Amino acid sequence: MTITQRDRDLGTAYAMKPSSTRTELTSVGRGTPMGELLRRYWHPVGLAGDATDIPRKVRALGEDLILFRDRHGRSGLLHARCCHRGTTLYYGKVEEDGIRCCYHGWKFDTEGRCLEQPCEPDGGLFKDKVRQPWYPVQERYGLIFAYMGPAEKRPVLPRYECLEKMDDGEFVEADDSSIGGGGPAVVPCNWLQHFENVADPYHVPVLHGSFSGPQFNNMMASMPEVKFEMSPRGVAVRSIRRQDDGKMFYRVTEAALPTLRVVPNPRVAQFARVESIGWTLPIDDTSFRIYVAGRVKNAGDIGRMRSKFNGKFWWDMTEAEHQQFPGDYEAQVGQGAVTIHSEEHFGQSDRGILMIRRMLADQLEAMATGRDPIGVSFDADTRPVEFEAGNYIREA
Numbered sequence: 001m002t003i004t005q006r007d008r009d010l011g012t013a014y015a016m017k018p019s020s021t022r023t024e025l026t027s028v029g030r031g032t033p034m035g036e037l038l039r040r041y042w043h044p045v046g047l048a049g050d051a052t053d054i055p056r057k058v059r060a061l062g063e064d065l066i067l068f069r070d071r072h073g074r075s076g077l078l079h080a081r082c083c084h085r086g087t088t089l090y091y092g093k094v095e096e097d098g099i100r101c102c103y104h105g106w107k108f109d110t111e112g113r114c115l116e117q118p119c120e121p122d123g124g125l126f127k128d129k130v131r132q133p134w135y136p137v138q139e140r141y142g143l144i145f146a147y148m149g150p151a152e153k154r155p156v157l158p159r160y161e162c163l164e165k166m167d168d169g170e171f172v173e174a175d176d177s178s179i180g181g182g183g184p185a186v187v188p189c190n191w192l193q194h195f196e197n198v199a200d201p202y203h204v205p206v207l208h209g210s211f212s213g214p215q216f217n218n219m220m221a222s223m224p225e226v227k228f229e230m231s232p233r234g235v236a237v238r239s240i241r242r243q244d245d246g247k248m249f250y251r252v253t254e255a256a257l258p259t260l261r262v263v264p265n266p267r268v269a270q271f272a273r274v275e276s277i278g279w280t281l282p283i284d285d286t287s288f289r290i291y292v293a294g295r296v297k298n299a300g301d302i303g304r305m306r307s308k309f310n311g312k313f314w315w316d317m318t319e320a321e322h323q324q325f326p327g328d329y330e331a332q333v334g335q336g337a338v339t340i341h342s343e344e345h346f347g348q349s350d351r352g353i354l355m356i357r358r359m360l361a362d363q364l365e366a367m368a369t370g371r372d373p374i375g376v377s378f379d380a381d382t383r384p385v386e387f388e389a390g391n392y393i394r395e396a
Contacts, residue, residue, distance in 0.1 A: 016343070017342070019340040020340070021341050021342075022341045024364065026191075028062055029062040030062070034364070035061060036149075036367065037360070037367055038258050040149050040153055040155070040373055040376055041147075041149075041258035041373075041376065042145040042147050042157050042158070043258065043259070045060050045065070045137075045144055045281070047144070047291075048139050048144055051076075052068070053071070055068050055091075055099065057080070058077065059283050060146065061148055062283075065077050065078065065079060066079075066080050066092070066099070068092075070095070070097055071094075071097070072096065072097065074110045075137050075139065076109070076134065076137070077135045078110075078133065083106075083132050083133070084101065084104055084106050085103055085104065087101065087102065098115055104117075104118070104119050105117075105118040105119065111134050113131060114127040114128070114130050115127070135147060135148050138157045140157060140159070141174060142172060142173065142293055143174050145157055155376040155377055156377055156379065156380050156382060158375075158377070159384040159385070160385050161384040161385065161386040161387070162276075162277065162295065162386075162389075163293055169297045170296065171297075173295075173301065175293075175294075175302040178289050179292050179302060179305055180261060180263065180328070181289070181328060182327040183314045183328075184329075185289055187288055187289065187329060187332070188286060188333055189286065189332055189335065189339075190337065190338040191259065193339055194290075195261070195356065196356050196357075198237075198253060198263060199352030201226050201253065202226070202349040204224075205221055205224075207327065208307075224251070225242075226349075226352075228352045232374065233256035233260075233374065233385065234256035234257050234260070234356070235254065236388060237254070248394045248395070250392040252388045252389045253389055254389045255352075256375065257359070257363065257374055258375070259281065260277055260280075261290070262278075263278065264389055265391065271393045272392075273387070273389070275296075276305075279292075286337040314329060
């Protein structure tokens with residue numbers, strides 16, 4: 001027996017096969033399969049308050065952009081590189097009707113039209129022939145949404161029943177600190193590693209229970225009975241946890257296109273429909289952040305959902321504590337900047353992850369054959385999207 005054969009029989013790392021990643025699902029740049037799919041939807045790129053008369057850097061789907069609001073109150077999202085000589089508009093000056101580049105003074109409105117070229121004769125005789133690349137934006141739920149896809153395929157910006165219908169004393173609050181990511185606002189790994197986690201209820205009693213100590217409600221600590229199903233929006237995860245009083249704790253979580261994490265409060269503050277929606281925004285192939293909008297009764301309630309580990313927030317923990325009390329951040333970033341799909345070994349408990357990948361692959365195929373992906377509408381009168389997600393108590 002040769003050394004190579006012996007190593008393979010013993011399962012040593014030396015005998016591992018060449019690894020590969022499903023880049024058609026993970027890469028988000030323009031021209032990539034997933035990048036083109038995601039560009040058929042609206043994505044949050046900031047809080048409404050982020051658009052001001054001070055230019056703000058935005059990076060989304062691998063593109064560097066500048067967000068601003070002119071003196072008429074119109075928000076604009078332009079490509080960062082000025083179309084004249086390529087310097088960044090981050091150093092530009094926002095004026096009444098647009099943003100002026102610091103280098104040669106070209107001024108652009110919120111839709112990229114060139115208004116002035118002060119170094120050119122007569123203020124710019126060819127200014128109507130150039131246009132700064134821009135993206136349409138709309139504001140809703142305290143967030144600024146951008147559509148970064150082909151103009152002829154722009155859908156309506158969806159409304160969601162759980163953010164439209166208020167209970168007594170409620171209002172919508174937005175948050176940009178990546179609630180649900182388990183760590184800092186920008187998480188340094190591929191977006192899919194987090195999005196798949198939404199359809200993984202089995203990690204909750206392990207990672208968030210027996211391993212790191214109960215981080216949520218004790219009702220969440222037991223191993224659930226789970227049913228995974230496709231929905232018109234994505235993947236629905238229905239979990240049952242039987243209680244000592246004979247009743248059933250019934251919990252529904254949904255992973256919906258494009259990147260929505262529809263996760264009811266894991267602390268089970270109430271038994272009711274889902275309170276908030278999170279959008280997993282791919283910054284690029286190796287980082288993402290989460291924007292959240294939810295119904296609250298007090299300002300700051302969204303932030304108070306954030307988990308603590310060993311009684312501390314993530315950023316207050318030592319490295320030793322991160323190792324002893326890991327959470328979603330450690331588990332997902334620990335997979336690497338982009339996980340190696342060829343080295344995975346799936347079990348029955350991973351059905352939700354496989355369903356998400358199948359759903360995404362199906363939508364890529366739909367686009368390749370000229371069809372629109374699920375979850376988009378071109379009808380301005382479309383009813384708000386209703387989710388099944390929530391925490392409920394049922395009789396056994």
